[in-house]
Amino acid sequence: LAGNRLRAALSMLGIGIGIAAVVGIMALGEGMRAKLRSALGDMGTPSIQVRQSWQNLAPGATSRLFIAREVAALQALPGVAAARLQRSARLGVRHGRRDAWLTVESTGLGDLARIRETVVQGRDIGALDLDAAAPVVVLNEKAREALFPPDQPVLGERVMVGELALTVVGVTQMRSALPSFSMPSLYVPDTTYSAKIDNAREATAMRIYP
Numbered sequence: 001l002a003g004n005r006l007r008a009a010l011s012m013l014g015i016g017i018g019i020a021a022v023v024g025i026m027a028l029g030e031g032m033r034a035k036l037r038s039a040l041g042d043m044g045t046p047s048i049q050v051r052q053s054w055q056n057l058a059p060g061a062t063s064r065l066f067i068a069r070e071v072a073a074l075q076a077l078p079g080v081a082a083a084r085l086q087r088s089a090r091l092g093v094r095h096g097r098r099d100a101w102l103t104v105e106s107t108g109l110g111d112l113a114r115i116r117e118t119v120v121q122g123r124d125i126g127a128l129d130l131d132a133a134a135p136v137v138v139l140n141e142k143a144r145e146a147l148f149p150p151d152q153p154v155l156g157e158r159v160m161v162g163e164l165a166l167t168v169v170g171v172t173q174m175r176s177a178l179p180s181f182s183m184p185s186l187y188v189p190d191t192t193y194s195a196k197i198d199n200a201r202e203a204t205a206m207r208i209y210p
Contacts, residue, residue: 082114085106105187125188135164135166140172143184143185166192
């Protein structure tokens, strides 16, 4: 190398570029991992969804629905923070001249926080709503877009779910660094859902929060 300074310089330059490239790739990879961890953390509270299955059933057999007693037994287990039956229905919803088929979900205390829906207007479903089976509803941002013009205030407005009139008390937005793939949804108090939409106490799915 001492006899050929140009070759030595090029060799050293190549080694320096190689080291810089390796360091840069490692830093980029670590940055991407940190961003992904942050994004996944914003997707929602870790949970396990258990759904009814029709696979491997004998001809003519039916899959049993989940019942409230099973959910209560799960919630009593150590390490389980909450367990919920997931009850929802795809229903026709109308406001003024706008109508759409949207998902109406039975909702209890704290459910919106668990799924990372942040109330950005109005309020959440509360204990008084559940006690009174109040005809109130919280819209997620996509349901709001489906039913209202962008510049129209929505709090206090009434939407029709079939023949049931519900007063809008809140609007939510998903907290996530990733693109939101949530469906347009309306959140109705559990007791209101049972009394005025569907009184079945079974469900095809449950969600468990550790």
